[in-house]
Amino acid sequence: MKYSNHLPRKRWPRRVFLVLGIGALLVVGGTIAVRVVYGQNLKPVSSSQQIQTITVKQGATVEEIGDLLEQKGLIRSAWAFKLYVSSKEVRNALQAGTYELTPSQSVAEIVTQLTHGKIVTNLVTILPGQRIDQIRKHLIQDGFSEAEVDDALNPVNYADNPALVDKPAAASLEGYLYPDSYQRTSETSAKTIVTSALEQMNKRLTPDVRAAFSKQGLSTYQGIVMASMVEKEVSNQNDRDQVAQVFLKRIREGVRLQSDVTANYGAILDGKTPSNRYQSPYNTYFIDGLPPTPISNVTASSLEAVAHPANTDWLYFVAGDDGTTHFSKTLADHQANVDQYCKKLCSQ
Numbered sequence: 643m644k645y646s647n648h649l650p651r652k653r654w655p656r657r658v659f660l661v662l663g664i665g666a667l668l669v670v671g672g673t674i675a676v677r678v679v680y681g682q683n684l685k686p687v688s689s690s691q692q693i694q695t696i697t698v699k700q701g702a703t704v705e706e707i708g709d710l711l712e713q714k715g716l717i718r719s720a721w722a723f724k725l726y727v728s729s730k731e732v733r734n735a736l737q738a739g740t741y742e743l744t745p746s747q748s749v750a751e752i753v754t755q756l757t758h759g760k761i762v763t764n765l766v767t768i769l770p771g772q773r774i775d776q777i778r779k780h781l782i783q784d785g786f787s788e789a790e791v792d793d794a795l796n797p798v799n800y801a802d803n804p805a806l807v808d809k810p811a812a813a814s815l816e817g818y819l820y821p822d823s824y825q826r827t828s829e830t831s832a833k834t835i836v837t838s839a840l841e842q843m844n845k846r847l848t849p850d851v852r853a854a855f856s857k858q859g860l861s862t863y864q865g866i867v868m869a870s871m872v873e874k875e876v877s878n879q880n881d882r883d884q885v886a887q888v889f890l891k892r893i894r895e896g897v898r899l900q901s902d903v904t905a906n907y908g909a910i911l912d913g914k915t916p917s918n919r920y921q922s923p924y925n926t927y928f929i930d931g932l933p934p935t936p937i938s939n940v941t942a943s944s945l946e947a948v949a950h951p952a953n954t955d956w957l958y959f960v961a962g963d964d965g966t967t968h969f970s971k972t973l974a975d976h977q978a979n980v981d982q983y984c985k986k987l988c989s990q
Contacts, residue, residue, distance in 0.1 A: 687746075698757055764826045772821065778959040815840075818841035850949070858890055865945070871889065872889070873944040890951055897957070905922075908925050930958070960988070
């Protein structure tokens with residue numbers, strides 16, 4: 643008998659090769675399928691151009707952002723979004739803010755917008771001639787809570803603001819919130835808007851304006867009070883210069899200002915119908931001198947009018963039915979202007 647030093651080859655059953663082959667095919671096929679599904683989920687949800695506004699909060703994770711986008715119908719899959727962000731290594735580049743996106747954008751386009759911080763800025767507008775209660779109402783309508791707005795309008799928060807250096811300690815911010823449009827993002831607070839409005843007001847209260855108020859015998863606060871009256875009385879700059887001249891002349895001569903806009907303000911504060919017959923500390927038909935506070939915010943135009951009034955010598959004025967302001971030096975001429983030009987308005 644012959645013996646061999648070689649062991650017989652071990653033969654693998656065909657089924658093993660079959661299983662391995664099927665497994666390899668499944669892996670390859672699965673990989674291809676995953677890639678196809680992944681690629682499909684990176685495509686836009688639809689062709690819709692309808693804008694969706696989303697807010698990415700500070701500190702939001704990729705998972706939270708993906709879930710938000712999927713819930714809003716802006717992406718097909720949160721996991722595909724997460725995988726794409728990870729593959730591009732932009733996880734830490736996603737920025738908080740408010741964005742406007744559409745279902746017609748691909749994941750790549752959305753991620754580009756989120757990483758470049760192309761946020762939406764809404765404008766908060768404070769209109770000229772608004773009372774502080776009107777500004778409060780509009781801030782609430784703009785989405786700020788009542789509690790936040792009330793806190794933002796508390797002058798204690800701005801004790802060191804240079805715009806308020808001449809404001810009496812007990813006075814509100816009435817007259818100080820400069821009318822303009824202010825940018826707002828998801829992170830903007832009501833205090834930020836108020837601070838911006840005060841900064842704009844301070845820019846208008848230049849050393850020249852403050853010195854000019856003093857030259858007219860007014861403190862800066864009194865100048866703002868008178869400017870608020872001018873703001874509400876007329877809109878034309880030439881008229882404002884002359885109305886300021888009338889008010890200043892009346893104060894110097896000890897004549898009551900007899901301004902409807904101050905009387906109306908006092909009535910409104912007390913929840914009454916505007917009337918020049920309603921007696922209040924603001925009714926300049928019954929009180930001497932200026933009212934105790936401004937009656938609205940002011941523009942640079944009105945501040946300049948009080949600082950540099952017209953070189954005229956009027957003592958009276960009346961706004962006609964056609965919007966034209968008529969000035970006069972005597973009561974008789976004033977009454978004639980009222981009879982001729984103010985038949986409708988002056989009868990109300």
